[in-house]
Amino acid sequence: MTVKTLRAALGAATASFAALPAMAQSFDFGELPIIGEPQPGGVGFQPAVTSLARDIHWLDSFLLVIITIIALFVTALLAWVIVRYNAKANADPARFTHNSPLEVTWTVVPILILVGIGAFSLPVLFDQQRIPEGDVVVKVSGFQWAWEYEYPDEDISFQSYMIGADAGNMLTPEVSAQLQEAGYSDDQFRLATDTSVVVPVGKTVVMQVTATDVIHSWTIPAFGVKQDGIPGRLAQLWFVAEEEGVYFGQCSELCGIAHAYMPITVKAVSEEKYAEWLEAMKTGDLVTW
Structure with a gap:
């Protein structure tokens, strides 16, 4: 146009x-x-000024806390890996390709986090959608x-x-x-x-x-x-x-x-x-x- x-x-x-x-x-x-x-x-x-708005505000704060913890943890983990496993500090790197406990952990923990988020967010959604x-x-x-x-x-x-x-x-x-x-x-x-x-x-x-x-x-x-x-x-x-x-x-x-x-x-x-x-x-x- x-x-x-x-x-x-x-x-x-x-x-x-x-x-x-x-x-x-x-x-x-x-x-x-x-x-x-x-x-x-x-x-x-x-x-x-409504119960719906208060629930939304609470849920927003709740999710902000969770995502902040995750962001800080991932940032700290990245920093640790960079310092601990760079070429100077780790001239002879390990050759293994699997770590079953670690793989189970990074699969199960996110699932539990999502289930927890859903347990608190779905009631807020349902409360909005159930029309009295x-x-x-x-x-x-x-x-x-x-x-x-x-x-x-x-x-x-x-x-x-x-x-x-x-x-x-x-x-x-x-x-x-x-x-x-x-x-x-x-x-x-x-x-x-x-x-x-x-x-x-x-x-x-x-x-x-x-x-x-x-x-x-x-x-x-x-x-x-x-x-x-x-x-x-x-x-x-x-x-x-x-x-x-x-x-x-x-x-x-x-x-x-x-x-x-x-x-x-x-x-x-x-x-x-x-x-x-x-x-x-x-x-x-x-x-x-």
């Missing part, structure tokens, strides 16, 4: 965003802290380049676009004003969306994930969840948010030219606020800006 063709395609994508209405939920959730947010230069995990009955069910459909959410038990649905999508994905003064009005700062540009998934804390939320055009991926790092949305298929994930706050995610499957402008916003609120938000959504009391 030439630079000219790429610019033309990007211009077409931007033009399609420009035609979108700038709509937002103006419901007052109160002061919600932004918890699940990427940090500039960050190298660690976002704070874990949801207190709240949300169907999410990815499309180029935004999300559509449906609460089937509540008969409400809405679409979610990045704040600034209708301004060519650029941080203009107008976009900055929209961010401020929605309760965000310029630091949340390309993270915040005009509408949010709203869930109650302490309740089991089941997300049904699909897509309408190409493969997308719905993920919230602080929840420890990620699921590809594939056209024609309906996959599921679950979580129980434990802290009230705002959590950001991104489409995590390369889905086209505007893939980078397809963020996700989830607001975890109290049960009372969640019930009020549902009522406002059903009665159409939410205004646009």
Whole structure:
């Protein structure tokens, strides 16, 4: 693809965003802290606010310890062999070709290590894949380049676009004003969306994930969840948010030219606020800006 063709395609994508209405939920959730947010230069995990995320973080630390021990052992072994068995130190090398105890050891020990890793990692995987009955069910459909959410038990649905999508994905003064009005700062540009998934804390939320055009991926790092949305298929994930706050995610499957402008916003609120938000959504009391 030439630079000219790429610019033309990007211009077409931007033009399609420009035609979108700038709509937002103006419901007052109160002061919600932004918890699940990427940090500039960050190298660690976002704070874990679900049991799934804590299990993943623990497993990552557990595997890091194991691989560090293996790396140090192999490095020390290599250094010892280099020093002990170089040509100067060992002018008359041995001529044997087999060592059965050693060969059994380097076969059995890795097997035991892998079995141990599997014993701890498979339960984490199974816990993610065993979908419980949801207190709240949300169907999410990815499309180029935004999300559509449906609460089937509540008969409400809405679409979610990045704040600034209708301004060519650029941080203009107008976009900055929209961010401020929605309760965000310029630091949340390309993270915040005009509408949010709203869930109650302490309740089991089941997300049904699909897509309408190409493969997308719905993920919230602080929840420890990620699921590809594939056209024609309906996959599921679950979580129980434990802290009230705002959590950001991104489409995590390369889905086209505007893939980078397809963020996700989830607001975890109290049960009372969640019930009020549902009522406002059903009665159409939410205004646009």
